[in-house]
Amino acid sequence: MKLCISSTGRDLSAAVDPRFGRAAGYILVDSDSGAFEYLENAAAMSGGGAGSRAAQTVINKGAQAVLTGNVGPNAFAVLSAAGIKMYTGVSGTVQAAVEAFKGGQLQSVDAPTAPAHAGTGGMRGRS
Amino acid sequence: MIIAVASGKGGTGKTTVAVSLALSLDGVQFVDCDVEEPNAAIFLRPAIDEKTPVTMPVPEVDETKCSGCRKCSELCAFNALVVVGKRVMVFPNLCHGCGGCTLVCPEKAITEKPREIGVIETGTAGGMVFMQGLLNVGDPMATPIIGQLRKRLDNSKTVILDSPPGTSCPVIETVRDCDFCVMVTEPTPFGLHDLRLAVETVRELNVPFGVVINSAGIGDDAVEEWCAQEGIRLLMKIPWDRRIAEGYSRGEPVARIIPDLHDEFIKLHETICSVVDAAAQSEDGVKKT
Numbered sequence: 551m552k553l554c555i556s557s558t559g560r561d562l563s564a565a566v567d568p569r570f571g572r573a574a575g576y577i578l579v580d581s582d583s584g585a586f587e588y589l590e591n592a593a594a595m596s597g598g599g600a601g602s603r604a605a606q607t608v609i610n611k612g613a614q615a616v617l618t619g620n621v622g623p624n625a626f627a628v629l630s631a632a633g634i635k636m637y638t639g640v641s642g643t644v645q646a647a648v649e650a651f652k653g654g655q656l657q658s659v660d661a662p663t664a665p666a667h668a669g670t671g672g673m674r675g676r677s
Numbered sequence: 678m679i680i681a682v683a684s685g686k687g688g689t690g691k692t693t694v695a696v697s698l699a700l701s702l703d704g705v706q707f708v709d710c711d712v713e714e715p716n717a718a719i720f721l722r723p724a725i726d727e728k729t730p731v732t733m734p735v736p737e738v739d740e741t742k743c744s745g746c747r748k749c750s751e752l753c754a755f756n757a758l759v760v761v762g763k764r765v766m767v768f769p770n771l772c773h774g775c776g777g778c779t780l781v782c783p784e785k786a787i788t789e790k791p792r793e794i795g796v797i798e799t800g801t802a803g804g805m806v807f808m809q810g811l812l813n814v815g816d817p818m819a820t821p822i823i824g825q826l827r828k829r830l831d832n833s834k835t836v837i838l839d840s841p842p843g844t845s846c847p848v849i850e851t852v853r854d855c856d857f858c859v860m861v862t863e864p865t866p867f868g869l870h871d872l873r874l875a876v877e878t879v880r881e882l883n884v885p886f887g888v889v890i891n892s893a894g895i896g897d898d899a900v901e902e903w904c905a906q907e908g909i910r911l912l913m914k915i916p917w918d919r920r921i922a923e924g925y926s927r928g929e930p931v932a933r934i935i936p937d938l939h940d941e942f943i944k945l946h947e948t949i950c951s952v953v954d955a956a957a958q959s960e961d962g963v964k965k966t
Contacts, residue, residue, distance in 0.1 A: 598817070599756025599771040606750060606759045624768055632761045 551581045553651060554613035555644045560588040562645040568619030571601030577644050578611055581652055601625030608634065617647045617656065626659075679836040680949060681710075681855040683879070685871025687842035689863045690891035690915065693925070695839040696720045697932035698859075701942035705805045706834040710851040711841040712795060712810035712822045719928045723807035725800035731810070732791035733774040733821045738765040742786035749778035749787060770817060795822045797829070806834065823850040835946075844878040852879060856953045858886040859912065859945075864896035869903060876909065885956050887912040887948070910952070913945050 556573035558565045567573035572594055579586040589611070593603035601621070605628035608616060615635045629636055637656040640647045650656050682695040692709075696717055699705045709715040736749070736758065745763035757771035758778055769792050779787045795812040808829060810822040819841070827850070830836050840851040852858050858879050862868040872888065879886045887910035890900055894917040904911050915921070915931065915938065924934035932939045 593756065596756060599768065602759045602766075602768055602771065603756035606756075609759075609761060624771075628759045628761060628766060631764070631766060 551615065552611075552613050553579045553581050553648060554608045554611065554616045555579065555640070555647050556616075556618040557588070557644050562586060562643065562648070564644050566617065566619065566640050566642060566644055566647050568641065570616065570618040570621045571604045571625050573604070573618070576604075576608065578613060579644075579648055581648060599624065602628055605629050605632075615651070615658075617651060621659070678857070678950070678953060679830060679832070679838065679855045681838040681840050681852045681858045681884070682861060683840035683848060683852055683858055683875060684842055684861045685844060685873070685875035686862065686868050689842075689861045689868060690889075691842065691861050692717050692720065692839055693891065693915070693931055694859060694861050694889055695837050696930045697938065698942050698945060699805060699837045700803075700930055700932050701939055702835055702946055703804065704834050706831045706836045707802070707805050707807050707839070708826055708830065708836065709809035709839045710823050710826055710847070711839055712812040712819050712826075712847070713841060715809045715811060715839075717839050718807070718809060720930045721802040721805070721807060722928075723800040723802035723805075725798045725807075727799040729797045729799070730793050731795045731797055731822045731825050732793050733772075733818060734776060734789035735769040735772045735774065735792045736767055736778045736787045737790045738767060739786045739788070740764060742784045744784050744786075746783065748781045748783065752777050752781045773818070774821065794818045797822065797825055799829075806831065819847040820850045823847055827851075844874050848875075848878065849882065852884055853882050855884050856956075857949045858884045859889055859949070860886055861889045861891055862900055863892045864890055864894075864898070864900045866896075866899065868896070869900045872900065873903070876907070885952050886910075887952070889913045889915065889945070891915045892917045910948075912948055913941055 555577045556567040556570050557577045558567045558574050573591050575591050576589045577586050591604060593600040601624040605625040609632045617637045617640045620638055621636050635658045638659050682691050684691050699707045709717040743765055745760055747760045750758045750760045755771045755773050757768045759766045779789055794816050797810050799808050801807055810826050812819050812822055838851050841847045860875055862872040888904055889912050893914040920934055921931050932942050
């Protein structure tokens with residue numbers, strides 16, 4: 551299974567970045583083989599829409615689950631629309647997060663019950 | 678003539694200066710451009726007789742035409758479009774309304790629809806024409822409302838723009854192409870720090886400017902020293918005075934609280950006029966040579 555972990559550094563010993571959209575980067579790990587790659591987050595410094603851009607990147611990379619500290623509303627909307635499970639409140643090293651995931655110790659956040667567009671920025675449904 | 682009243686730091690007295698300057702003159706159009714929290718109306722108490730909604734264009738995707746090619750998402754600098762499979766998710770609050778996605782879509786699946794972001798209110802306050810923009814609470818797009826306000830300026834009057842604080846897009850939209858910018862600060866390290874940033878901004882915009890020190894007496898001389906060193910005109914000082922604070926708390930303009938200041942504001946306007954005239958003449962000179 552392909553996991554995406556928000557990361558402060560380039561390898562498995564790095565700490566999990568507590569932010570999803572504004573994370574320094576992402577480590578994509580194959581939980582079966584242990585193979586991984588690091589991806590810098592081009593949206594980390596963007597003026598706005600970091601969450602939606604980061605979510606698009608994760609989707610394009612084919613990740614099936616996201617392990618992070620927190621997911622904002624835009625990223626949540628996109629990831630849940632793509633059927634990607636999100637595990638939040640994750641801390642420690644990326645390696646430990648992967649182990650915790652494999653050991654079934656992480657809880658996924660409930661997918662929003664509202665349709666995907668409900669997360670369009672929390673803008674009072676004006677879309 | 679268009680005069681913007683701006684500041685780096687918030688709470689230095691932009692509205693105090695803008696309102697009192699306006700009340701000291703005839704034939705004024707007053708425009709509150711601080712659309713995130715306009716407050717000049719508290720002092721001017723205008724009668725509002727027209728409210729116009731302000732909209733901006735945001736994309737709407739026809740999913741029956743969309744091929745999921747992601748070109749719109751790749752183009753959007755503000756990450757307002759995300760493609761999940763063959764479905765485009767639009768985030769209207771991130772959209773800046775540039776229309777690029779409608780142009781780049783090969784399937785012509787994207788059209789624009791208006792999204793209401795706020796309202797412009799027009800009215801009168803005494804003999805003054807009053808206008809203010811109100812951004813909807815929670816909406817991040819202040820600049821398009823200021824742009825709409827600026828399209829409604831009446832150049833036959835003395836136009837006074839009460840600017841938002843800071844140095845970001847809404848301030849640029851307010852101050853650019855003005856004839857003069859009054860920069861209000863306070864004589865404190867915070868006031869000086871933010872004044873320097875604001876001066877840098879206004880210099881970049883090529884708008885003639887000068888400084889008003891409000892609450893003079895509460896801090897130090899560093900603002901005055903810096904202005905002298907930089908060759909920046911010190912236009913006026915409004916003293917720290919308990920009567921001003923008390924009057925302010927009741928929504929009374931300072932020029933009404935301390936009558937001497939009324940004349941000072943007239944002098945401020947005269948100074949601004951002479952600077953603007955001199956700038957216009959030197960510009961003519963440049964053109965001739």
